Amino acid sequence: MKKSLIIKKLRKMEEKIEQAVMMPRIGDPAPEFTAVTTQGEITFPADYKGEWVILFSHPADFTPVCTTEFMTFASMEEQFAKANCKLVGLSVDGLYSHIAWLRTIKEKIEYNGMKDVEVNFPLIEDIKMDVAKKYGMIQPGEDTTKAVRAVFFVDPGGIIRTIIYYPLSLGRNFDELYRVLIALQTAENFACATPADWRPGDDVIVPPAGSCGVAKDRMDGKEDIHCYDWFFCTKKVSKEDVLDAVKID
Numbered sequence: 001m002k003k004s005l006i007i008k009k010l011r012k013m014e015e016k017i018e019q020a021v022m023m024p025r026i027g028d029p030a031p032e033f034t035a036v037t038t039q040g041e042i043t044f045p046a047d048y049k050g051e052w053v054i055l056f057s058h059p060a061d062f063t064p065v066c067t068t069e070f071m072t073f074a075s076m077e078e079q080f081a082k083a084n085c086k087l088v089g090l091s092v093d094g095l096y097s098h099i100a101w102l103r104t105i106k107e108k109i110e111y112n113g114m115k116d117v118e119v120n121f122p123l124i125e126d127i128k129m130d131v132a133k134k135y136g137m138i139q140p141g142e143d144t145t146k147a148v149r150a151v152f153f154v155d156p157g158g159i160i161r162t163i164i165y166y167p168l169s170l171g172r173n174f175d176e177l178y179r180v181l182i183a184l185q186t187a188e189n190f191a192c193a194t195p196a197d198w199r200p201g202d203d204v205i206v207p208p209a210g211s212c213g214v215a216k217d218r219m220d221g222k223e224d225i226h227c228y229d230w231f232f233c234t235k236k237v238s239k240e241d242v243l244d245a246v247k248i249d
């Protein structure tokens with residue numbers, strides 16, 4: 001074989017490996033794409049400027065775990081919308097399969113007190129796995145043709161702020177996804193961090209003392225905060241203030 005042909009083949013192999021292992025990280029701009037969805041074409045993240053978005057993948061249409069997840073997400077769509085957050089789903093299936101599955105969910109499936117559920121958020125068609133690969137949603141150790149259950153929280157500036165991955169067999173906890181969204185917004189709104197298992201109304205963590213003087217003042221009780229030690233202080237933010245800042249009534 002000619003040397004130039006071998007080099008060309010090696011380059012192609014390199015490109016394929018790079019694509020297979022490409023994983024966006026927290027703090028990265030969300031990879032851009034234009035895609036066909038059940039709600040028309042979208043250009044991501046440009047179409048969502050100024051809004052939070054949860055971009056999530058699921059393994060396949062007409063599968064039971066995914067059906068429970070879609071019904072749950074669809075019934076919480078308004079709750080997420082009130083927190084300025086849109087939902088965008090993806091699976092490695094075609095548009096007509098998506099449409100047929102969503103119609104079946106609405107017309108036939110009653111589950112966990114939910115029925116007549118209409119999925120109004122876009123579900124991306126990704127037969128060629130172009131988007132799934134850009135987002136590291138295909139994880140070959142789990143499956144080479146189905147996306148894992150990935151969740152990307154993208155902020156109003158198009159930056160990825162949280163990533164969560166679940167395997168095929170494990171349905172997501174949607175209360176936790178909502179908690180993450182509110183915690184991310186609260187950290188920004190109140191310049192704080194949120195402790196383990198935080199929920200609106202719980203104390204938040206204030207940034208670490210930046211000088212010996214501030215550390216001393218805090219330990220001497222000069223600031224309106226509670227210190228467990230000089231490096232670990234919390235302050236009160238009421239549930240009303242948290243929800244008000246997120247603009248939830």
Ligand code: BEZ
Nearest residue numbers: 059063064065066168169
């Ligand atoms: C499901 O959604 O039920 C499912 C999908 C792929 C593999 C296993 C379960």
